[in-house]
Amino acid sequence: MSKARQDLKRNIKENPYLLSGAIITGIMVLVIIIGIFWTPYDPTAMNSADKLQGMSLRHPMGTDNMGRDVLSRVMYGSRITLLIAIGTVAIGSVVGTIIGALTGYFGGMFDEVTMRIIDALFAFPSILLALVIVSVFGTGWIQLLISLGIAFVPSYARIVRGEVLRCRNMDYVENARLQGVSNLRMIFVHILPNIKGVMASSIMIGFNNAVLAEAGLSYLGVGSQPPYASLGKMLSDAQQYMFTTPSYVLCPGIVIVLMVLGFAFLGEGISRWK
């Protein structure tokens, strides 16, 4: 056995987060991929005789208020949810990190102006922002991603800025500066890798928020449209049947929890990777 493989094995053993995260996320992705080719029932097929059934062998996750199979709908919905969550967090964290790193590192007038704009964006309710974007660009997936992405920028910008401010005057940065490292290299090669732990956890929290924000936005006509539903939309639809058919609200809820948990573990694992 080569040394590299031994290292990998040891690393995984000492890092249960990465392993469990990879397993949970792997299962989710597998279910989603299966859902593209096959679902137990048509996710939109209604059946008036089987409305609001609990869990059974025929319907492992029960049925909803239109008699549709919840398992099939969850398989379909996870796809939408995962895509939106990844897209939103990607836009928000990339843009937010760049803004935060630049303002934190350079400071001064540039920092003041940019951060006040970010503050203003923070003060905007994201629903309002989404409404503006929808009324200007129309409805659709791209618009949804953009509006959610913009809404997520401020929180990343602030977190990264704070961290960069903290690291800016540390010894290793001074050291690198003395060696004549350029500003951009300093930010992206020297400072950012040192704050990856904070970033990883904020990305995971953002993932969670994106799932819930999408559910809220489908109300405004952006996001998933009936008869299809993302997990978040299913959750909000199921709300009124919470006490009569708990399986309808629990199943999509548990899947969201698993999805978020898988990513959280994965994030934790990555930040502990040696």
Added chain:
Amino acid sequence: MMRKSFRKVSVSFLLIVLSTLTIALSGCSSDKAGDDSSKITIGIPQDIDSLDPHYATGAGTKEVLFNVFEGLVKPDENGNLNPAVASEYTISEDNKTYTFKLRDGIKFHDGNAVTVEDIKYSLERNMGVDGSEPLISSFSKIESVNIVDDKTVDVVLNEEDSEFLTQLTVAIIPASNTDPATNCIGTGPYKYVSSSPQENFVVTRFDDYWGDKAYIKDVTFKIESNSDAVVMDLKGGSIDMYARITSTQVSQLDDQFEIYEGTMNLVQAMYINNAEKPFDDVRVRQALCYAINPQEIMDYVSDGAGTEIGSAMFPSFTKYFMPELNDTYNTDTAKAKELLAEAGYPDGFEFTITVPSNYTQHVDTAQVISEELKAIGVTANIQEVEWNTWLSDVYSDRKYQATVVGVDASTLSASSLLARYASDAGRNFVNFNSPAYDEAYANAQSTSDDAAKTGYYKECEKILSEEAASVYIQDLPEFVALNKKYTGYVFYPLYVQDISKIKLADQ
């Protein structure tokens, strides 16, 4: 010594008097407060679109403004028209002159007396006297509003109309009010206090009301834009009443609530833009009617409750309702496919149903329709929009293919439901165009004989059904949940909520 003790006595006497007075007076004030602090919070599904009663379009706005504004006559829960701002009226032999006597001592909410000038102003505002389009299309029939003396007004029509009285429920507002859109002054049992967009609309009892005063003093209409939260809010006590809750929601409420059951008096339909391809072909519209099964929709959406309708008329208008039209199209997939093939769409087509997202029952209906249409190869996509977007895009601009909503009757006449289908009507958002219909409707309007008029209206309904102007579905069942602390909810044959009749259970 004497003087000192006298002073002591007088001081203690004063103290006694003061404390007695304090106790007695505070007793008084608490009695009064007990009577005046009655309040109720009512959940409504949508925001108020205008405070100006003449410009308000949403049925959900009108049902709230019903408590604030009144017309010359006012409908009651039995479908009668009673004098309101007018104390009495007479209709001339030829059905052309309606004479109204102003009610003695009636006041606006701002304390000013209602004058005949205000009546003239309010009616003329709706007629569009300055040459603009009349706000109410039937008001183009009014030739003039004449002030006879300071108690009497004549409304003169340019053609005979025996049921024009049903139109005169239009709100009377003060002529002196320069900005009715923000300054909301009427004569109703409640007067306007404040409103915040997307939040609430607050009114308080008008103590100078001419008729039976309202029981409850402060009423807040709280906008519940998230219909899923209604049950929680009712149970949690942040709202005391919600009209039009669904049967599923009813099943989740405990015995803390009284459930009143009636019908909504709405024509729920999948309204189709008749001007848009492929719906400009009557065969396509008929195919949709054959493919869509109203009973199935009711089974899914309201556990089978609801009344099927076959045309633009709901059952509470017993005089005009034609139950036989329910059978114009009985679900027949083969027939639907055949019609589509004839129209040149053998493989079906794709279209979008735009639905207001705050009405769960309409969104659910759209989902069932979309599923039913798959059987004939037609793909119906659903687009949920926010209510104000719906109003501007679908209702005003007519930029849509199909939509699922319920249309209400603003007056007690059949024409309030049928007028919109005349090809030149301003509210004809389905762009229905049929010369036969226009003729039948015009005949109904020009006839004064009641039986003949009803006959023409029925002919109109028949044409709508045969031409498949839209896919008529049902009059939705209405469940009203009212906290048992209150009582006295009454259903109207119109889409209104009369809050003045609600009282505290122990009152």
